[in-house]
Amino acid sequence: MLTLYHFWSSTCSRKVRITLAEKNIEWQSHHIDIVGKLENLDPDYVRLNPKGVVPTLDHDGKIIIESNIIIEYLDDTFPGVSLSPDDTYQRAVMRLWLEMAELQVHKNINVVSYNKRHVPRADKLFSKQEQRELIVNFPDADKRVTMLQRLENGVTPEEEAFAEQRLAEAMDKIEETLSKSAWLAGDEFTLADIAIAPFIERFEANNMDALMDFSKRPKVGEWWERVQARPSYQEAYAFENPNA
Numbered sequence: 150m151l152t153l154y155h156f157w158s159s160t161c162s163r164k165v166r167i168t169l170a171e172k173n174i175e176w177q178s179h180h181i182d183i184v185g186k187l188e189n190l191d192p193d194y195v196r197l198n199p200k201g202v203v204p205t206l207d208h209d210g211k212i213i214i215e216s217n218i219i220i221e222y223l224d225d226t227f228p229g230v231s232l233s234p235d236d237t238y239q240r241a242v243m244r245l246w247l248e249m250a251e252l253q254v255h256k257n258i259n260v261v262s263y264n265k266r267h268v269p270r271a272d273k274l275f276s277k278q279e280q281r282e283l284i285v286n287f288p289d290a291d292k293r294v295t296m297l298q299r300l301e302n303g304v305t306p307e308e309e310a311f312a313e314q315r316l317a318e319a320m321d322k323i324e325e326t327l328s329k330s331a332w333l334a335g336d337e338f339t340l341a342d343i344a345i346a347p348f349i350e351r352f353e354a355n356n357m358d359a360l361m362d363f364s365k366r367p368k369v370g371e372w373w374e375r376v377q378a379r380p381s382y383q384e385a386y387a388f389e390n391p392n393a
């Protein structure tokens with residue numbers, strides 16, 4: 150039995166749902182509302198995911214966290230279509246994309262989203278004092294420090310500009326790679342494409358026009374069309390907010 154603890158619009162949850170759909174794996178949904186109800190901070194959930202974030206996978210009682218690790222686990226564990234290159238060098242390349250998705254793209258989109266999306270959403274739900282109390286109880290120490298700093302000082306225009314630059318560099322790297330191969334880690338669609346794709350949708354949702362100007366990065370534009378046309382992408386994105 151496979152249960153995915155996830156949130157309908159989270160990028161990291163979407164990576165896992167695309168992988169599950171690609172491999173045609175049956176799974177059970179346990180929706181964790183990370184916005185309105187903060188179910189990710191519930192002690193029972195934090196026992197499963199000590200960082201208090203989604204997604205978490207429960208496979209017959211075996212708990213796996215971190216979306217990149219989850220998608221590799223799914224690919225390694227379940228038969229059928231393989232989403233990792235056979236060639237060990239290409240496999241290393243794929244893993245570099247997974248790392249980049251987390252350390253360069255996810256990290257910096259969070260910085261860019263803070264003033265635009267996070268602050269208005271949090272202010273609508275909680276007073277600043279309530280936000281402070283929630284943050285000091287965050288289970289993950291790194292996130293606690295970062296979020297407390299952001300609550301006190303905001304994200305500065307310089308930090309936002311630097312994050313945007315790092316995202317543009319990531320898009321340049323994608324363009325360069327796709328000028329040499331059909332997919333990010335070679336000629337086949339792999340976990341590398343799955344790990345990056347949800348962030349492109351997030352750039353679109355954030356109206357980041359400079360990043361989404363495909364006349365400047367035509368290969369990315371063409372790849373993005375191919376990714377969105379896949380049934381797995383459509384299935385992952387069809388999961389709607391059950392609390393709406």
Ligand SMILES: N[C@@H](CCC(=O)N[C@@H](CS)C(=O)NCC(=O)O)C(=O)O
Nearest residue numbers: 159160161183202203204215216217
């Ligand atoms: N490195 C983690 C990041 C997980 C993560 O940050 N998840 C976000 C949603 S995409 C989350 O749960 N946020 C809730 C919060 O930060 O309070 C992974 O890839 O699984």
